[in-house]
Amino acid sequence: MNPDIFNVLNMLVYVIYFMLPAYIANVSALTFGGGTPLDFGQNFRDGRRILGDGVTWKGLVVGTLMGTIVGLLQGLLVGNISFGILLGFLLGLGALVGDAAGSFIKRRINIGRGRPAPLLDQLDFVVGALVLSSLVFYPGLPIIIIALIISPILHLSANAISYALGMKDVWY
Numbered sequence: 072m073n074p075d076i077f078n079v080l081n082m083l084v085y086v087i088y089f090m091l092p093a094y095i096a097n098v099s100a101l102t103f104g105g106g107t108p109l110d111f112g113q114n115f116r117d118g119r120r121i122l123g124d125g126v127t128w129k130g131l132v133v134g135t136l137m138g139t140i141v142g143l144l145q146g147l148l149v150g151n152i153s154f155g156i157l158l159g160f161l162l163g164l165g166a167l168v169g170d171a172a173g174s175f176i177k178r179r180i181n182i183g184r185g186r187p188a189p190l191l192d193q194l195d196f197v198v199g200a201l202v203l204s205s206l207v208f209y210p211g212l213p214i215i216i217i218a219l220i221i222s223p224i225l226h227l228s229a230n231a232i233s234y235a236l237g238m239k240d241v242w243y
């Protein structure tokens with residue numbers, strides 16, 4: 072194989088591996104979320120919901136837990152369990168806090184729950200995960216740039232699959 076292609080593939084696999092706790096946290100929230108909304112149904116001062124019904128406690132807790140478990144397994148793999156747990160926790164929690172921040176912004180600019188906000192929907196959780204995890208680990212600019220490019224593609228693919236499986240009302 073062409074060595075350049077090998078390098079690019081290597082980077083892609085590394086980014087997916089690094090971001091895995093965030094991805095799993097997001098998918099887990101989608102799969103197991105629901106119930107009491109994080110904003111308890113409260114409105115903001117503009118009269119619209121603070122976050123909306125798509126951001127729930129169960130999604131936040133289960134998603135963060137699953138991200139932490141993935142981090143634990145990654146830590147086991149390299150023999151640094153406590154760091155794995157910490158990084159997984161921060162990536163998972165960061166993904167869901169970022170997603171909630173995205174919902175907050177959407178409600179403020181009057182985009183209803185589940186309505187599309189291109190780029191924001193695909194990047195809010197990535198930025199949240201990278202910001203929180205940077206407290207303990209900085210992966211470097213190339214990794215961050217690749218994560219910002221491939222995460223939206225993976226996110227849209229996962230959502231399309233969820234839609235096909237009947238778990239989501241819209242394909243995006």
Ligand code: CTP
Pocket residue numbers: 100101102103104105122123124125126127128129130131167170173174177183184185186
């Ligand atoms: N979810 C959840 N709790 C979270 C995050 C997500 O329960 N903290 C679940 C919800 O069922 C949500 C689904 O995952 O509907 C998909 O998340 P997302 O696409 O971010 O929510 P939307 O319904 O599109 O709402 P919003 O417009 O606020 O993004």
Ligand code: MG
Pocket residue numbers: 125170173174192
């Ligand atoms: Mg969202």
